[in-house]
Amino acid sequence: MDVLVCLKRVPLAGGTLILTPDAKDIETKHLGFGISPHEENAVEAGVQLVEQMGGSLTLLTLGPSDAEEQLRAQLAIGATRAVLLETDGQEWDPQATAAALVDAINAEETKFDLIIFGAESVDSAGYQIHVRVAHALNRPIVTNVKAMKIENGIASCERVVATGREHYEAPLPAIVTVRDGLNIPRYPSVPGRMQARKKPVDMKKAEPSVPKLEKLNLTIAPSKSTGAEILGNGAEAVPALVEVLKKIGAL
Amino acid sequence: MILVLVDHDRGELDPLSLRALTAARKLGQDVEAVVIGKDGAGVAGVVGEYGAKVLHVAAHADITDYTPQASGRSLKDLVGKLNPAAVIAAGSPRGNEQLAHLAAFLDAPMASDCSSITLGTPHVVQRARWAGNLIEEANVHSPLLIASIFPFSVESESANASAATVSEFEPTLEASDTVVRILSRDSGESKSGGVTLTDAKVIISGGRGVGGPEGFSKLEELASLMEGTVGCSRVVTASGWRPHAEQVGQTGSKVAPDLYIACGISGAMQHIAGMKNSKTIVVINTDPEAPILNYADYAIIGDLHQVLPALTSAVRAAKG
């Protein structure tokens, strides 16, 4: 079973976001980088499949040369090798990204049985790069997968919706996009980290094209600026809260 | 003309589609709607009420349930026939997925999670990034705008118009379009009182401050008393204290109940993204500086393990 996982380097922002002076990006001077949780689940799923069925797990990203850091971190989890399509650091629009990924996948000797994506990238959340890749490669795609089994050449997938679970199947070679909750990603072991340093990362230059979805600027979404009304401390404040609940009609 | 993809599940309308229709009406052009699958024809009344003059129904023997690529193909056929200025859908998993198939068929750009749209050459959109914490302004260089609507950026407003005229068409599907479709369903794990997170009017949500799986019984008790349900932060699901289905936030569920009580949750951006549209937000936290206070309406500073039991008794007393 040969598996490919596509991932994206993103800043790890937890608290307040700050913009760069030109308002084109978020200020990352004080932030670490990682990949989105969905993609961590994708790598974990790939590692598990290769553990069970043999084969290989390749990682693919389009991004700045610094994205090697994210690839090495995921190689430490158990991936076999990685391919980095190197940009000048600018984010590409979804169509250009998908086209570059497709070219890279077609250039590979391995014909991947399964390609796993995150359901959406955590920063730009375009919900589309994977579908575009699926069309270009003429493969079936199941999105938003929360549980998956590979049996008899079929990816059997579950999607969780408000009313329960939906069941889908895709014959291999296929593409799936996965969500946080699919599995619990493991931490890299010390030997895993050591091995990751020696695993191959192919660097290729990627030439940008003119974006059709052209980012102009960013603004921070407004929040409730008034802040909370403090009702008091500890259990003594409960009567005040009960009054509030009555006022808003919750009681 | 603006074409709005209206989503349904076995004939039942997705209410987010009404928000998409409302957003489409604001673009100042005629609005027409499309549903995929014969089962969808029953929505003609409400989509008409919300301003669509025509409801196009993609009817095909091989579309018997949700089949995302066939939806993309049907939309492509319809776009070819009607030449709309924009195709719009709700920014839901299904809305985004079906639009992505359309965009891939046409090799055209798609802007997801838009909170504002200005048609033109180029089209200009504002779209959510980082789960709505950032707004991106972007140009869309394409005659046809394909855009989904950020769910919480617009409330649905009726246009008080009459039912849409139904116009059935048969899309020309290829075999590959129907490979991936819903084969079967299971109903969800039955939750407290059968209320799901996205439907709940009251959510009692817990974070790391709850301290472990046992502590959640206090939240459950209050939730069932108030006919609500329990939610949680990602720390809680990642620690295995609660099932992932209860996670609120960027990678969990996005919720907007009447009342959200956040207990022992600090208010990381990714959590806020999932609950900031709640009508009233109450915080119970030991830390008066917790970032979640910036998003809350009311707060009690204190230990949730003392506050919650007292609150539960008081609510029980008030209910008589």
Ligand SMILES: Cc1cc2nc3c(=O)[nH]c(=O)nc-3n(C[C@H](O)[C@H](O)[C@H](O)COP(=O)(O)OP(=O)(O)OC[C@H]3O[C@@H](n4cnc5c(N)ncnc54)[C@H](O)[C@@H]3O)c2cc1C
């Ligand atoms: C890409 C990405 C996606 C993410 N998606 C999500 C998501 O969907 N949902 C989500 O929730 N998180 C998400 N996260 C994680 C998020 O960044 C935070 O780590 C997480 O929300 C923190 O959870 P918490 O508030 O429970 O824990 P903490 O941040 O540790 O906060 C615990 C809080 O409990 C308070 N407390 C402690 N003891 C008590 C007590 N006895 N009584 C009252 N208060 C007490 C503390 O003062 C503190 O404020 C995501 C992160 C990333 C990077």
Ligand SMILES: Nc1ncnc2c1ncn2[C@@H]1O[C@H](COP(=O)(O)O)[C@@H](O)[C@H]1O
């Ligand atoms: N620059 C990139 N390089 C490789 N994969 C990517 C890149 N950007 C996005 N992806 C993949 O495509 C998925 C969907 O991205 P998006 O369409 O932006 O929501 C992500 O979860 C990743 O798996």
